Amino acid sequence: MDTRTLGSVGSVSEVGYGAWQIGGDWGDVSESTAVAAVEAAHDAGVDFFDTADVYGDGRSEQIVGDTLADAIRADEVTVATKAGRRLDPHEPYGYNEEQLRRFVNRSRENLGMETLDLLQLHCPPTDVYYQPSTFEALDELVDDGLIDAYGVSVERVEEGRKAIEYPGVESVQIIFNPFRQRPAEYFLDAAADAGVGVIVRVPLASGLLTGTISRETEFPDSDHRNYNRDGEAFDRGETFAGVPFEAGLDAVDALSEHVPTEHTLASLSLRWILDHDAVTTVIPGSTTPDHIRANAAVSDAEPLSESTHDAVREVYDEHVRDHVHHRW
Numbered sequence: 001m002d003t004r005t006l007g008s009v010g011s012v013s014e015v016g017y018g019a020w021q022i023g024g025d026w027g028d029v030s031e032s033t034a035v036a037a038v039e040a041a042h043d044a045g046v047d048f049f050d051t052a053d054v055y056g057d058g059r060s061e062q063i064v065g066d067t068l069a070d071a072i073r074a075d076e077v078t079v080a081t082k083a084g085r086r087l088d089p090h091e092p093y094g095y096n097e098e099q100l101r102r103f104v105n106r107s108r109e110n111l112g113m114e115t116l117d118l119l120q121l122h123c124p125p126t127d128v129y130y131q132p133s134t135f136e137a138l139d140e141l142v143d144d145g146l147i148d149a150y151g152v153s154v155e156r157v158e159e160g161r162k163a164i165e166y167p168g169v170e171s172v173q174i175i176f177n178p179f180r181q182r183p184a185e186y187f188l189d190a191a192a193d194a195g196v197g198v199i200v201r202v203p204l205a206s207g208l209l210t211g212t213i214s215r216e217t218e219f220p221d222s223d224h225r226n227y228n229r230d231g232e233a234f235d236r237g238e239t240f241a242g243v244p245f246e247a248g249l250d251a252v253d254a255l256s257e258h259v260p261t262e263h264t265l266a267s268l269s270l271r272w273i274l275d276h277d278a279v280t281t282v283i284p285g286s287t288t289p290d291h292i293r294a295n296a297a298v299s300d301a302e303p304l305s306e307s308t309h310d311a312v313r314e315v316y317d318e319h320v321r322d323h324v325h326h327r328w
Contacts, residue, residue, distance in 0.1 A: 001296060008170050009117065017038070019038070019064050022034035026222075034063045034287065036289060040292045041296065079117035082101070083100060096137060101141065115145055116148065119149075126158075127162055132166075151171030151173065177204065177269055178255065199277055199282075200281070208248045213252075242324045250319050251316075252265070264294070274298065
């Protein structure tokens with residue numbers, strides 16, 4: 001597994017593991033299945049794990065912390081979590097030191113960590129990025145030894161560009177994949193110039209870019225791909241990367257014609273992301289050990305050809321751009 005530098009956090013595996021699925025919003029996942037998924041990722045060479053305090057109301061953090069307890073104590077892995085979405089109402093004024101300290105202490109307990117490796121603001125309202133007191137509060141948490149470093153998880157490119165103006169921000173987590181290409185135009189170079197790490201989430205567009213979803217696929221009631229297609233529960237960009245379902249399937253059909261023989265649609269998508277040097281790590285989520293091992297193996301794959309990159313751009317321009325490019 002190749003590594004890349006994540007701001008001041010240090011080197012992390014360029015393929016990480018996103019632990020949203022083992023917490024909730026993806027249908028029912030048993031504890032044994034969740035533990036096996038985390039173990040499979042670690043065994044495959046993944047040493048960067050991303051979770052959040054609201055994934056299953058702390059369930060994801062607890063499973064990651066318990067499963068990786070020995071590796072955490074040995075400093076063999078980096079665990080990133082997120083805070084802020086527990087606020088009710090979810091308003092900018094809630095992103096203050098008192099609330100963040102409370103969230104951090106809960107995450108420390110869930111993960112079994114004295115000091116969190118990386119705390120990320122969890123897609124806060126845009127006004128938070130224009131609220132210096134929030135970032136001063138994060139500096140206080142670093143000074144107190146509760147967190148080693150902090151970053152932000154953003155919905156929009158403009159939020160990421162504003163966040164990296166704060167010198168303490170070490171990472172930005174953002175949605176980026178063959179169906180969400182705007183960050184390549186307006187964000188990645190700026191992050192690299194600032195020395196800020198980039199964590200890519202939703203790399204497979206909620207499963208669209210695995211090629212295993214069809215027009216007949218039905219999702220459980222508890223799966224966000226059922227209940228959040230139009231943003232009913234949270235930002236619609238988190239579900240299918242914001243691409244309307246039918247348009248996404250048309251784009252998948254078109255892109256599938258350009259998958260090289262040595263790749264699947266999923267591995268092509270992950271390799272396409274890693275071909276952008278400013279990306280530090282990509283965090284696909286899965287509960288299937290074979291899929292997790294295949295995702296990790298993308299680190300060993302050769303960069304895609306120029307013609308394949310051209311084909312990805314052409315599919316995006318024809319089927320996807322008008323739906324997402326101006327929004328995120």
